[in-house]
Amino acid sequence: MTHDTLVLGAGMVGVGVAYHLARRGRRVALLDRREPGRETSYGNAGIIQREAVAPHAFPRELGELWRVLGNRGVDVRYTPRGIAQAGRALWQYWQHSAPEAYARIVPEYASLIALSIDAHAEMIEAAGAEALIRRDGWLEVYRTPAALEARQAEAQALAERFGLTFDALDATALRAREPHLDAQALGAVHWRDPWTAADPGALVAAYARAFEAAGGECLRGDIRDIARHGEGWRVTTAEGAFEARDVVLALGPWADHWLGTLGYRLPLFVKRGYHMHYAPREQAPLHHWLLDAETGYLLSPMQAGIRLTTGAELAPRDAPPGHAQLEAAERVARGLFPLGERLESRPWKGARPCTPDMKPIIGPAPRHAGLWFALGHAHQGFTLGPATGQLLAAMMAGEVPAIDMAPFRAERFL
Template sequence: MKHDTLVLGAGMVGVGVAYHLARRGRRVALLDRRAPGSETSYGNAGIIQREAVAPHAFPRDMHSMWRMASNRGVDVRYTPRGVMQAGRALWQFWQHSAPEAYARIVPEYASLIALSVDAHAEMIEAAGAEGLIRRDGWMEVFRSANTLEARLGEVQALSERFGLAYEALDARALRAREPDLDAQASGAVHWRDPWSAADPGALVAAYARAFEAEGGECLRGDIQSIARHGEGWRVATDAGAFEARDIVLALGPWADDWLATLGYRLPLFVKRGYHMHYAARGDATLRHWLLDADTGYLLSPMRAGIRLTTGAELAPRDAPAGHAQLEAAETAARGLFPLGERLQPRPWKGARPCTPDMKPIIGPAPRHAGLWFALGHAHQGFTLGPATGQLLASMMEGEVPAIEMVPFRAERFL
């Protein structure tokens, strides 16, 4: 076999895995139908969220549930078909979001998030990608003083428990840092630990070049079959067949298609999302990555313009785009910051691969030697790709991983 390992999927997670395996001396090929960083990893908000120790839970208070049911919010939208298709997983998501269950999930999830910035730092240096990185954190901006006050209580508790750095900004302090924001903003939480990337797709592509510098090979092909072949695996594509002893499924929202053919029924579902780039009106400047916390969209000062990223849409992965959520977010954003014209002919659409317990699946497949999983990262694939690569490479090489990996193994769903 030409390769020891085939990594399927060249998003942030797949590139992170491939890089760390190549660093350990393996002959690794990274296979995708498109160039590295061209799919889900291209379209996110570009934040390496070191502060994201508490994953997104299913709201359980009546006010939030009623607002979601109305299907008019900016943060969450759904289609009936999307809810029906993900029904079993959503029910489990609801159960895992109960206070007692969620309290067990948070420290497990936080152990993974704690590795995120350091893992990216290694790959940024190897890739020579310093020019893409900002290290001044990001902000949750609040229109309501009451909402800000409630959030500050949560933030202080998380900060004390997990050692997170933040600043509480009143309206005046916020205006000093973001003078072009509308006066309706009451204040903000400025998270200091996270880093951000001005071009997420370009960062993944830079990491892929660092992988190639370690002797790795990037292959292009659309997967047609995955099957056991002798003591290893054979992956057939429209560009030919490739064989290796080990394969890693890092296919993001497309993983479920191939898991089913291999006999695994994992409760995965997708949350779709959209983005659009805008100019700023006049000489206005957006200086930080900003979440409109009361509304549920994010503004990012990217190379391509100001990127507006929506919240979650529960809809089938390949269903036609629905732009009402983006349009509602754009209307809200124009009331917060002076956005100018759209800079793209149509919105970008992508899908996030999610699990009902909010934790990714990282580790060996329970019933197949040489098959490994790195999937289900939901909103944090961009944040966690390099850390996932470190951990999975350690497992595949028989080393002791940096954190306990039992909470992330597939067996919890089987």
């Protein structure tokens, strides 16, 4: 064997795992069919969400459920095939979102999110990627007084409980930060702790170069088989076979197929998403990453233009794209901020790997020595990749991780 460990999947999570294993002296290969950071990690909103201590729960109020079922919202869309394919997992998602269950999940999830900024900071320094990073937080913008007041009260409670910082902005304060927003924006929560990346894919690529500088190797290959081989594992690709003692499955929305071939029936499902870049109209600058919170899309001032990122689409991972959600978001966004022309010929489409209890799966495979999981991060793979790498590397070394990992192990679903 030429490698101690094969990490499968070169998104933010896989790169984070590979980097931390290489820093510990392991001979690590990072394997993907594409260059690092070119799939799901490329297309996200680019926020390292330190404030995201409370994961997004399944709606339980009848009015909200009825609105989602209408399938005309900007934040959530679905296809019948998507609902059928993810039906069991969605039912479990609804159950885990019940008040008592959700109250147990939040502090577990928050313990992981709390590691995000420090974990990224280490990798940013190692990668020399400071030019991609901003440290002035991001805005949740509200259109109605009731929603603004409720969210600012909730933000205060979260800040006190989890050590977060934010500014409660009225219309005047919001206009001082973003003078080109329409008057329908009545105020905002300005989260101060998160960092943002002006090119998420480029940040992952920079981290991959830091991994190589630490002694790691990036390999290209389309996986055809994953199987036990002697005392370790063999991963066969269209380009050749690779062997190692340990294999880390960090394949994001593609993990479910390989989990199935290895005998694991974990309740994973995908939420698809889209983005498009725009020029600003009349050179109007957007200064902050901005969520239109009551509508459900996000605007990000990226190097490639202003990126509009949609909410969630429940559809099979590889089904043809449906652009109605993006088009609906674009119409609303043009009324809030002066977006100009589209800068690309077609929207980007990706898929987020989700679990019904909203927590990723991190740790050893229950029935296979040398097989490890780092998957199911949903909307927060970009935020949690480096922290996942730190924690999994400690587990693989037989050390006690920085937080209790029991809530994130695969056994909770078996």
